[in-house]
Amino acid sequence: MTKLPLEGIRVMDMTVVWAGPYGATLLADLGAEVIRVESVKTMAPLTRGFMAHPPQAMMAAMPPQAGGYPNRQVGDHSWNRSPNFNSHARNKLSMTVDLRTPKGKDVFNRLLKVSDVFIDNNVVETMEKLGITYDALRAVKEDIIMVRMPAYGDDGAYRHYRALGVHMADSLGHGLVRGYPDMDPSANPGEFTVDAAAGTHAAIAVLMALLYRKRTGKGQLIELPSAQTFTAYMAQPFLEYAFNGRKTTTLGNRDAYALQGCYPCRGDDRWLVLTIGTEQEWEAFCRALGNPAWTKQENFRDHLSRYRHHDELDRHITEWTRQQDHKDAMQLLQQAGVAAGAVLDARDASEDPHLNARNFYQEAFTVDTGTYRYARAPFMLSETPADVRRGPVMLGQDNEYVYKQVLGVSEAEYEELVGEGHIGTEFPPDMP
Amino acid sequence: MPDQALSGVKVLDFSHYISGPYCTKLLADFGADVIKVERPGGGDPARKIGPFPGDVPHPEKSGMFLFLNTNKRSTTVNLDTDAGKQIVRQLLKDVDVVVESFRPGTMARFGLDYESVRAVKPEIVYASVSNFGQTGPYRDFKGSEIILYAMGGEMYSSGLEDRYPLMMGPNICLFQGGAAATVGTLGALYAAKDQGLGQHVDISLMETQAGTIDRRMATVLAYHYCGEVQRRTTQSVLGYPMGVYPCADGYFELVGGFVRWPQIVKMLGSPLELRDSAWASMTAQRDPTMQERFDAIFLPWVLERTKKELWEVAEAAGVLSAPLNDMEDALADPYFNQRHLFAQIPHPDAGTFTYPGRPWIMRETPWEVRRPAPRLGEHNVEVLEPLGYTRQDLVQLRAQGVI
Numbered sequence: 001m002t003k004l005p006l007e008g009i010r011v012m013d014m015t016v017v018w019a020g021p022y023g024a025t026l027l028a029d030l031g032a033e034v035i036r037v038e039s040v041k042t043m044a045p046l047t048r049g050f051m052a053h054p055p056q057a058m059m060a061a062m063p064p065q066a067g068g069y070p071n072r073q074v075g076d077h078s079w080n081r082s083p084n085f086n087s088h089a090r091n092k093l094s095m096t097v098d099l100r101t102p103k104g105k106d107v108f109n110r111l112l113k114v115s116d117v118f119i120d121n122n123v124v125e126t127m128e129k130l131g132i133t134y135d136a137l138r139a140v141k142e143d144i145i146m147v148r149m150p151a152y153g154d155d156g157a158y159r160h161y162r163a164l165g166v167h168m169a170d171s172l173g174h175g176l177v178r179g180y181p182d183m184d185p186s187a188n189p190g191e192f193t194v195d196a197a198a199g200t201h202a203a204i205a206v207l208m209a210l211l212y213r214k215r216t217g218k219g220q221l222i223e224l225p226s227a228q229t230f231t232a233y234m235a236q237p238f239l240e241y242a243f244n245g246r247k248t249t250t251l252g253n254r255d256a257y258a259l260q261g262c263y264p265c266r267g268d269d270r271w272l273v274l275t276i277g278t279e280q281e282w283e284a285f286c287r288a289l290g291n292p293a294w295t296k297q298e299n300f301r302d303h304l305s306r307y308r309h310h311d312e313l314d315r316h317i318t319e320w321t322r323q324q325d326h327k328d329a330m331q332l333l334q335q336a337g338v339a340a341g342a343v344l345d346a347r348d349a350s351e352d353p354h355l356n357a358r359n360f361y362q363e364a365f366t367v368d369t370g371t372y373r374y375a376r377a378p379f380m381l382s383e384t385p386a387d388v389r390r391g392p393v394m395l396g397q398d399n400e401y402v403y404k405q406v407l408g409v410s411e412a413e414y415e416e417l418v419g420e421g422h423i424g425t426e427f428p429p430d431m432p
Numbered sequence: 433m434p435d436q437a438l439s440g441v442k443v444l445d446f447s448h449y450i451s452g453p454y455c456t457k458l459l460a461d462f463g464a465d466v467i468k469v470e471r472p473g474g475g476d477p478a479r480k481i482g483p484f485p486g487d488v489p490h491p492e493k494s495g496m497f498l499f500l501n502t503n504k505r506s507t508t509v510n511l512d513t514d515a516g517k518q519i520v521r522q523l524l525k526d527v528d529v530v531v532e533s534f535r536p537g538t539m540a541r542f543g544l545d546y547e548s549v550r551a552v553k554p555e556i557v558y559a560s561v562s563n564f565g566q567t568g569p570y571r572d573f574k575g576s577e578i579i580l581y582a583m584g585g586e587m588y589s590s591g592l593e594d595r596y597p598l599m600m601g602p603n604i605c606l607f608q609g610g611a612a613a614t615v616g617t618l619g620a621l622y623a624a625k626d627q628g629l630g631q632h633v634d635i636s637l638m639e640t641q642a643g644t645i646d647r648r649m650a651t652v653l654a655y656h657y658c659g660e661v662q663r664r665t666t667q668s669v670l671g672y673p674m675g676v677y678p679c680a681d682g683y684f685e686l687v688g689g690f691v692r693w694p695q696i697v698k699m700l701g702s703p704l705e706l707r708d709s710a711w712a713s714m715t716a717q718r719d720p721t722m723q724e725r726f727d728a729i730f731l732p733w734v735l736e737r738t739k740k741e742l743w744e745v746a747e748a749a750g751v752l753s754a755p756l757n758d759m760e761d762a763l764a765d766p767y768f769n770q771r772h773l774f775a776q777i778p779h780p781d782a783g784t785f786t787y788p789g790r791p792w793i794m795r796e797t798p799w800e801v802r803r804p805a806p807r808l809g810e811h812n813v814e815v816l817e818p819l820g821y822t823r824q825d826l827v828q829l830r831a832q833g834v835i
Contacts, residue, residue, distance in 0.1 A: 002629060081657075083653045170755065170756045196608055197607075212797050220795045222792060240495075255577075257481075341582045358568045377643060
């Protein structure tokens with residue numbers, strides 16, 4: 001009987017915000033039993049929303065990504081309804097425990113004993129205060145695989161530095177190689193691709209460590225500073241400097257070699273992007289437009305000349321795209337052999353025929369949200385599909401299972417732990 | 433040589449350009465034996481993308497190729513020939529993983545698609561990396577970095593309200609796609625080692641954007657939850673200071689606003705004008721005249737300081753922040769160097785250059801550059817001789833354009 005790749009592997013997940021949780025999610029997608037270790041007494045910042053009880057008026061004023069709760073209502077259990085959290089919380093379990101107490105530490109160690117992987121991305125001092133170090137974990141579970149994901153590293157000058165993805169990207173140069181070419185970087189929009197890089201590489205590192213443990217029986221410590229995983233993504237600008245001392249500046253939406261841009265289409269805020277790299281693609285592009293006279297101009301006679309007159313070319317392309325629907329133009333150009341794409345907004349992406357043909361969004365239910373569609377894993381496995389098996393996990397949703405079945409806690413002890421505030425499913429009403 | 437995480441894992445790599453090779457680079461850098469199968473003549477098109485030392489193009493000196501292909505061996509095989517296909521079938525007997533990044537249908541044309549390979553090697557892990565995946569209406573569409581970001585990622589809401597949507601820096605989506613492909617591939621490899629199960633891993637680069645944490649998942653879910661579409665917005669709803677500011681020697685980014693107001697006041701040395709708690713309210717943080725009063729204090733303060741000074745002061749006050757470093761700044765940073773973010777890698781043709789280095793630290797099984805990126809066909813003899821081809825055979829195959 002085929003099982004999911006990581007079925008039987010248990011992961012303790014103390015991750016926050018985006019990077020760490022995403023890494024653990026990918027492991028959950030592959031079948032690992034990922035248990036979020038949370039607390040009803042403290043709320044990790046920027047994880048299950050901004051605060052436990054955000055004012056409805058404040059969240060209503062937020063852009064959808066942060067404030068787009070179901071029906072735009074924060075609701076009684078806001079922490080189970082935040083799109084920022086729920087978008088990555090599929091396939092996981094959640095238990096609660098107060099790790100600041102001796103009893104909480106005991107629960108932690110009992111769970112650790114029956115786990116294979118521990119992952120967190122808190123700032124260094126948070127983990128130190130809780131006494132959660134590799135040596136401490138190893139004393140309880142010798143072959144544990146521990147993943148630490150601080151922003152910059154567990155030692156050295158930046159060990160305590162706090163950062164979001166955008167800040168780590170800035171420190172590695174991304175802030176200066178993107179942006180509008182005619183404006184200074186203070187006009188740059190935020191971007192969070194370091195979270196994606198770090199989370200994805202964390203999952204890779206865990207899989208490698210699991211393969212190694214399978215072969216040798218040995219666990220190990222993985223130190224995966226989020227910023228460090230992004231260095232490879234900056235390879236091109238980095239190598240431009242290392243090889244030839246050139247500092248890459250932003251090209252906006254242009255490419256260093258191909259003809260490329262983002263062009264306005266018919267309708268409100270509709271856009272098309274295209275890339276023309278070869279002579280063949282240029283000819284296909286001209287044909288698709290019906291070979292208008294301007295394409296025959298001397299300025300556009302060969303690739304180099306077209307590149308030199310990119311502004312002029314863009315004006316002609318814009319005249320055409322303004323008459324087109326963005327998705328129809330994509331279809332027309334792609335059929336002709338030109339690399340073109342509609343700039344999809346969230347609704348376009350939700351309704352996209354290609355993503356839906358590949359069953360990319362899958363329905364899942366939770367008590368606090370109802371049934372909605374969620375993105376699945378970013379890969380398809382033919383024999384062990386990485387589907388959405390379970391909706392975004394609610395705070396403490398699996399306390400019964402984890403305490404009673406995994407840890408073998410008695411009914412009486414369970415009630416005691418409830419009474420002492422370890423076990424719960426809600427943040428206290430007086431928590432902001 | 434230390435034991436590495438993937439020591440003993442054998443990979444046959446038909447991928448080219450950036451995404452697929454980044455996936456197999458990660459496997460190779462952590463110990464896998466990766467045999468790169470290149471087209472005789474030109475090889476991997478990444479050999480043409482540079483940058484080249486002194487800007488002189490040379491197939492063995494492309495910085496991007498040399499970066500993306502460390503620790504791999506190169507063999508040249510013409511997959512259009514029967515003898516070439518025969519070589520690949522022999523190589524397949526001994527490998528755990530195949531990675532390919534041709535346009536969908538190409539491997540089938542060579543008779544090397546998943547179904548054909550599985551017939552001779554049922555426990556194979558076969559990963560296909562493509563722009564839009566192996567199925568679906570966009571299967572045969574062409575892609576590029578900007579197209580992947582526009583269709584899969586959150587380009588639509590990236591940028592200023594009254595201007596065009598903006599892409600990220602070069603190749604970011606392609607690298608992210610390669611990393612996501614590695615997760616799927618290693619997941620399947622674990623199942624192969626654990627259960628003897630082979631399978632096909634279909635990686636659509638569009639989905640590696642649509643399914644990343646970089647906002648698209650959250651904005652689509654928000655649309656499902658409340659029916660609203662995330663737009664490009666200039667004005668921060670969280671208050672001020674927020675975003676990128678000019679400073680004495682460049683630019684500096686930070687997060688303030690009402691949630692982190694106390695840290696901001698502390699960072700500014702608790703000036704009298706800002707001590708009133710009224711500043712921290714949502715109303716004050718959305719009031720343009722209050723913002724003007726704040727800017728009158730804040731802007732001169734940032735402009736007087738370098739980005740490095742600002743980073744230290746902000747950090748000491750607990751403010752999330754960063755300097756906008758350029759590559760010279762990043763390379764000179766003592767901490768980044770201490771952490772081996774960069775690696776000096778010598779190459780017989782290109783010389784020694786600095787490349788992005790160790791992506792993370794595994795205590796027992798280190799990241800390591802055992803060999804530089806291969807020359808085109810450098811390992812033909814080493815790879816083909818064990819299959820039973822004599823030197824004379826190889827000369828003939830070469831003359832026939834097979835290798």
